[in-house]
Amino acid sequence: MLFSEELRAQAQPIMTAIHEHPFVRGIATGYVPREALIFYVEQDFQYLSEFIKIYANAITKLKDREEMKFFANSINFILNSEIHPHHVFCDIADVAYETLQHATPAPKAYLYESHMYRAADTGSLLNILAAFQPCPWTYSEIAQKQTKEHANHKNNPFKSWIDFYAKSANESEGSLSNSVFQWIDRLAENATPQQRQQAMQFFLKSCELEWQFWEQAYHQEDWHFKELLTTEKNSHNKKLSYNRKTTIQ
Numbered sequence: 001m002l003f004s005e006e007l008r009a010q011a012q013p014i015m016t017a018i019h020e021h022p023f024v025r026g027i028a029t030g031y032v033p034r035e036a037l038i039f040y041v042e043q044d045f046q047y048l049s050e051f052i053k054i055y056a057n058a059i060t061k062l063k064d065r066e067e068m069k070f071f072a073n074s075i076n077f078i079l080n081s082e083i084h085p086h087h088v089f090c091d092i093a094d095v096a097y098e099t100l101q102h103a104t105p106a107p108k109a110y111l112y113e114s115h116m117y118r119a120a121d122t123g124s125l126l127n128i129l130a131a132f133q134p135c136p137w138t139y140s141e142i143a144q145k146q147t148k149e150h151a152n153h154k155n156n157p158f159k160s161w162i163d164f165y166a167k168s169a170n171e172s173e174g175s176l177s178n179s180v181f182q183w184i185d186r187l188a189e190n191a192t193p194q195q196r197q198q199a200m201q202f203f204l205k206s207c208e209l210e211w212q213f214w215e216q217a218y219h220q221e222d223w224h225f226k227e228l229l230t231t232e233k234n235s236h237n238k239k240l241s242y243n244r245k246t247t248i249q
């Protein structure tokens with residue numbers, strides 16, 4: 001069995017829980033509470049910004065130009081394309097995207113970012129790829145499953161979100177996702193059982209943190225002593241006062 005097959009097999013219970021998560025089901029059925037959408041975008045904006053920095057840092061560990069290109073493309077995708085799904089959520093929540101770009105990372109987002117830095121700090125490309133991979137992989141799985149269920153019908157306000165990640169499953173992110181699994185397999189061939197085990201742990205923890213990220217947004221889980229822990233003035237302490245862009249008649 002290829003190592004990437006082992007990774008996916010071990011992660012299956014987590015992937016099933018992600019598919020069944022109420023936030024993710026809400027995308028398929030067309031309704032997610034407004035506060036959850038706002039919290040998600042605030043946190044994801046911060047998370048993806050951090051992800052870019054971690055990708056950039058990972059480039060310093062590479063020797064091969066093709067490998068560098070992969071990380072450069074990933075950064076480009078996050079910076080220039082992945083704002084679209086955020087806009088979809090903002091439009092549904094009827095909130096201006098610019099107002100959601102100043103949050104402090106909430107506990108699970110902080111944990112996820114720290115986890116990826118920890119993977120990068122090991123200096124092992126296998127660990128780095130294993131820790132990064134659940135980010136594109138789980139979204140591509142969600143979108144492909146929801147497309148198969150025909151959740152992306154024209155009356156679903158989340159259609160464009162599903163189409164975006166389903167399309168990227170075939171083009172950039174997903175085909176990228178497959179090529180990353182192949183890359184992981186090549187690295188795993190020369191790894192010791194201990195090194196594979198460590199990479200497996202990075203992968204599974206990132207999968208769990210993907211589930212936690214949905215959970216955190218759905219329940220707007222934040223630091224309990226937030227006012228002591230942040231210097232941000234514009235954090236989502238004020239979430240209930242987010243003005244709608246349009247006036248309700």
Ligand SMILES: Cc1ncc(CN)c(N)n1
Pocket residue numbers: 044047048082134135136139210213
């Ligand atoms: C937390 C999280 N994980 C994954 C993705 C999809 N790249 C995302 N936007 N945010």
